[in-house]
Amino acid sequence: MTAETAEETENLRELITRARVVLWDFDGPICRLFAGHKAERVARELADWLEGRGLHGLLTETERKSLDPHIVLRAVDRRHPGSDLVAELEERLTQEEMRAAASAMPTAYADILIRTWTAVGSRLAIATNNSPQVAREYLESRGLLTCFAPHIYGRTQNLHRLKPDPHSLNRALSAMGAAPAAALMIGDSPSDFDAACEARVPFLGYARNESKAKLLREGGAEHVVGSLEPLLTMLRG
Known part of the structure; x- marks a missing residue:
């Protein structure tokens, strides 16, 4: 083991062992939500739904091609905040x-x-940008709901409060009576990192491939792991 690797391991161990509250992003660190029901298809269908209502011009070409349903949703909310259209799109x-x-x-x-x-x-x-109802259903199906309930904070009608805004993290910390320094955020995107920084919560990036790891590091994340196994080993130790 090199000195650099040893230092990284010790830094990771310190992050893990001092965390009294752990804030998890949902899609990524806990599961691949769109593993079988592709996010790209969902984004296209949302864009097609808008087009079918004569609202093709609400999205830029870049937004239409983003293949991220949250980008589509937020784009419409920026142009028609709090509207029935946004509420219907969010429900879809x-x-x-x-x-x-x-x-x-x-x-x-x-x-x-x-x-x-x-x-x-x-x-x-x-602390997720996904629907809290969806996170709750998934966790219950895995027998994990009692590990989190009632502290599941996800997308609300206030779409401007989605990460990178720290709203969901701050809601969790406030409800749990936890100081930011005693918490740890586990996320897989630069927006998770930005939200953690804004909330002053230590951050651990999870990246299932090198391209995601590169995005996290370029976004400023110092600690990034490609597997959750080292965390489990440290906790058991």
Whole structure:
């Protein structure tokens, strides 16, 4: 083991062991929500739905080609904030997320890590841009809901409060009576990192491939892992 690797391991161990509250992003660290029900298809269908209502011009070409349903939703909200149109679009996205949850792929080691972290006395919460109803349904299907409930904080009608805004993280910290320094955020995107920084919460990036790891590091994340297994090993140790 090199000195650099040893230092990284020790830094990771410190992050893990000092966390009394762990805030999890949902889609990524816990599961691949759109593993079987592709996000790209959902984004296209939302854009097609808008076009079918004569609202093609609401999206720029870049937004239409983003293949990210949250980008489509937020783009419409910026132009028609708080409208019935946004509420209907958000409901359609929630329905698609519910369908996706049925074929979601659990992230390797996530289930056992969640149970182990709970067993050693840490408290867990969800801070996600997905529907909280979807996160709740998935966690219940895996027998994990009791590890988080009632602390599941997700998308609301206030779409400007989605990450990178720290709103969901701050809601979790406030409800759990936790200081930011005693918490840890686990996320897989630069927006998760930005939200954690804004909330002054230490951050651990999870990247299932090198391209995601590169995005996290370029976004400023210092600690990034490609597997949750080292976390489990450290907790058990």
